[in-house]
Amino acid sequence: MTATEKVTRELTGIQSADIEAALDPAEADGIYRDSRECAALALFKGGYGLLLSPPTPRPKKG
Amino acid sequence: MEQSGTSSLLKGAVQDLASGVVSALRSGDHARAAALERADGEAEGLAPAAVRVLGADALLPSTLLHTPPLPDELAVFRKAVEAYPPGDDAAPTVLWSHWAMRHTLRRHDPGYVGGPRQEPDAAWLEGATWQVLTHQLAVLAALAVPGEDCAVARAARHRPVDVARGFVRAVRRRDWRQAAGAGRWLTLLEGVPQTLGLENGLDFVELMGGQDPLVALQVSAARLTRAGAFA
Numbered sequence: 632m633t634a635t636e637k638v639t640r641e642l643t644g645i646q647s648a649d650i651e652a653a654l655d656p657a658e659a660d661g662i663y664r665d666s667r668e669c670a671a672l673a674l675f676k677g678g679y680g681l682l683l684s685p686p687t688p689r690p691k692k693g
Numbered sequence: 694m695e696q697s698g699t700s701s702l703l704k705g706a707v708q709d710l711a712s713g714v715v716s717a718l719r720s721g722d723h724a725r726a727a728a729l730e731r732a733d734g735e736a737e738g739l740a741p742a743a744v745r746v747l748g749a750d751a752l753l754p755s756t757l758l759h760t761p762p763l764p765d766e767l768a769v770f771r772k773a774v775e776a777y778p779p780g781d782d783a784a785p786t787v788l789w790s791h792w793a794m795r796h797t798l799r800r801h802d803p804g805y806v807g808g809p810r811q812e813p814d815a816a817w818l819e820g821a822t823w824q825v826l827t828h829q830l831a832v833l834a835a836l837a838v839p840g841e842d843c844a845v846a847r848a849a850r851h852r853p854v855d856v857a858r859g860f861v862r863a864v865r866r867r868d869w870r871q872a873a874g875a876g877r878w879l880t881l882l883e884g885v886p887q888t889l890g891l892e893n894g895l896d897f898v899e900l901m902g903g904q905d906p907l908v909a910l911q912v913s914a915a916r917l918t919r920a921g922a923f924a
Contacts (some may be wrong), residue, residue, distance in 0.1 A: 645739070650703075655787055659870070660865075666921035
């Protein structure tokens, strides 16, 4: 690493750890986890309409 | 969760870079050169870091459209490869991303001889659940290039139905980045269920998540692949 690059890294604060974290992200939080329905949609009933359809409403707790 | 300043800075630079790549993919002209130059001009030190995060896709217009990258593009790309090698305990996606960049650099710069040609281990994908497989493939969507073969691509080819399931799951979870990455892989795979409606699914992903340049990049790559523009 050249002196200029070292200064630049210090100024931007970007380290290899930041890069590696960006390259190994955890899965984003989601709201829908019904694996059986995902399989069914992909294999048997897939299509624009069903992809567009909203997730099945879940009963509220409490 | 609040992002650190560094994290926000890097993410912004990556998004700017991805926007430039999308423009180049859509226009098919030398607009691609502006992507790296702009990133370099706005924050000189960020350009290699942003290129490292975007990975091989930083040169995707040249790869898919068979147009040679400009010397400045190659220089920044090479700098990213050399400045940010994987650490000793790097995750598989980090190792594969760097491998893909080295592979891409060799394709576009015959003078480049750095780094091992040997592929990283892909054992972590063997036996992965379809959810994990899809997530990891989406992270490594830069490897989904027509005509290219590697262990990650072979893992995807062996499980088209699982990737299709993962695509649907990502759409249903509104994880547009994962859906776009999985969709890009699916355009390369044989044995994808026709009932999936991939074409319409990609339209939907673009409609819902296309304002994110990283989503738009994957969808654009998928469309070019499907159209065979690379041939």
